[in-house]
Amino acid sequence: MRTVLILAYYFPPMGLGGVQRPLKFSKYLPQFGWRPIVATVKDVSYYSQDRTLLEELPEEVVVSRSGSLDPLRLAYCLGKQEKPIGRTRGRGRSLAQWMLFPDNQIGWVPFVVMRALHLIRRYAVDAILTTSPPASSHLAGYLIHRLTGLPWVIDFRDAWTGGEFDQAPSYAHRWLACTLQQHFIHRATHVIAVSQDIADGLTDTLPGAPPVTVIPNGYDSADFAFPVNRAPANKFILTYCGALNAARNPEPLFQALQRMSAQQTNLADLLEVRLIGEDLGLSVETLIRKYKIQHLVTHFGYLTHEKAVTQILAANALVLFITSESHQVKGVPTGKIYEYLASGKPILAIAPDGAASDLIKRYDRGQTIPPDDVHQIAMALGTWIRQYGAGDLPEYPVEDEPIRPFSRFQLTDQLAQILNHVVTP
Structure with missing residues (x-):
């Protein structure tokens, strides 16, 4: 069985919809010959918690949690465990948008990179998958890819630039985000998007970009x-x-x-x-x-x-x-x-x-x-x-x-085929 390292900041026990995609991929990948090693963050202050989701993971899946200096992790360490400060209004939010690039989770990057290098040595990882938001996961994936040379697959659950969660406070921030996104896409071994609209946006705005595979969200039987x-x-x-x-x-x-x-x-x-x-x-x-x-x-x-x-x-x-x-x-x-x-x-x-x-x-x-x-x-x-x-x-x-083509099982089959392709000499 091959091994894939998945970088997913949003992962159970956090709740809400953003955790479902990496969770279900991790749940079903072993049935297609891939063992997921999930690198995520330790407990953070977040809107909702759903620890029952972790019960879905098969025994062979490893979940490794690293520290972070991002606002949600710091809030948790200060005792604010239920509600995040990541979307607070006013000066605090504006200051965070100006100072934390590409997003609030930049403080997770050094921790997860160090943890990932350890996991790669321990589990003989064959490929890397990073999923966003947050875009910081792609920054971490890029650094790991450059340090190890492992194939790197990028997954866009939402658009990074110009999307619903794009809160760039200035033209300079947006330009830098677009530049970074373009660089990452050209460096990646393969790119996945959750919708055709996001895929078209990536290929239309990035001349010479590699093809983008659409794997939508779905339901779990x-x-x-x-x-x-x-x-x-x-x-x-x-x-x-x-x-x-x-x-x-x-x-x-x-x-x-x-x-x-x-x-x-x-x-x-x-x-x-x-x-x-x-x-x-x-x-x-x-x-x-x-x-x-x-x-x-x-x-x-x-x-x-x-x-x-x-x-x-x-x-x-x-x-x-x-x-x-x-x-x-x-x-x-x-x-x-x-x-x-x-x-x-x-x-x-x-x-x-x-x-x-x-x-x-x-x-x-x-x-x-x-x-x-x-x-x-x-x-x-x-x-x-x-x-x-x-x-x-x-x-x-x-x-x-x-x-039925939208079942998580069939969608994970598509991901496994991509992983098989990127590791094949």
């Missing part, structure tokens, strides 16, 4: 294998699962619910909306009170991944929020969309035209309505409630055949 308590038969359950922030804002749905509630006084007897996910600065509870829909909407906050998937399967329909007009946000489908598709539930996408809406249309799994069309959102939801009451609500098989 094992997550759908446990028993589920179905929704109560007398009430239509609409569920959202994912982070809630400015780019994924439920306010258009809240406006539609307020309008529906004014027209139908018994709406709470027919409908329940469940929001599953961390509130990242949106003040969801305040919005619920603002629109006077406390009787309709429950915000559960962050749940473990297993419980979140259980909520998806227990729902009658699912709702997706993409409320940003940013090309970078629209062009990268949220990772949760693949679990939505695999669940067999109809999907109401409150979103502009983009990658997520294209997937829903391609597989005919629901409908997409622009965020500013509150009337149409209310009409669509009202139709589904009536269809549910009449027993006519559309539902599809769990893991239907057209969706």
Whole structure:
């Protein structure tokens, strides 16, 4: 069995969607002849924790945790264990953006490089895989690649420059980031992107760049294998699962619910909306009170991944929020969309035209309505409630055949083929 060193700052026990991709790759790579050695950071102050995710890893996977001087690790060491300071507002955030390049995790780089060199000697590593964000993982991967000569695969889970998480405070910072990205891509043995939009952005802006392979996010069949308590038969359950922030804002749905509630006084007897996910600065509870829909909407906050998937399967329909007009946000489908598709539930996408809406249309799994069309959102939801009451609500098989190419197992097979290629003389 060959060995791959995976550099992933975001890795369980941290929660949220960013940890799923390196976790699932690590889970399934041994079945394709690759043993993952994961180099990550020690415990940090972070939005959410989900230690149950570590139980998914097979015994042969090694997880090695190094120290760091980045803000999240320092906050944890100072006793702030639950919430990060990485997205604080005001002067502290601006100062960090100016001083910490390419991102806040630059303080992890020297620690993980030293740890990686030790792991390479101990486990006879054959290849390196770095995944971002943070971009600092690619900086560390570049240094390790130069020091060892090992094949190096770069994985972009999000765009580094110009993407949703690009917070460069000046033209000079952005120019330097673009220059560094171009240098890394030309030095890498292979480049992977999570979406075609990111892949096109890399090849279009970097003359002479090597081809970029698209390996999208996906769903794990094992997550759908446990028993589920179905929704109560007398009430239509609409569920959202994912982070809630400015780019994924439920306010258009809240406006539609307020309008529906004014027209139908018994709406709470027919409908329940469940929001599953961390509130990242949106003040969801305040919005619920603002629109006077406390009787309709429950915000559960962050749940473990297993419980979140259980909520998806227990729902009658699912709702997706993409409320940003940013090309970078629209062009990268949220990772949760693949679990939505695999669940067999109809999907109401409150979103502009983009990658997520294209997937829903391609597989005919629901409908997409622009965020500013509150009337149409209310009409669509009202139709589904009536269809549910009449027993006519559309539902599809769990893991239907057209969706199976997005299984984490098959996607990891693609990664293994790339790793096989880069180590073949």
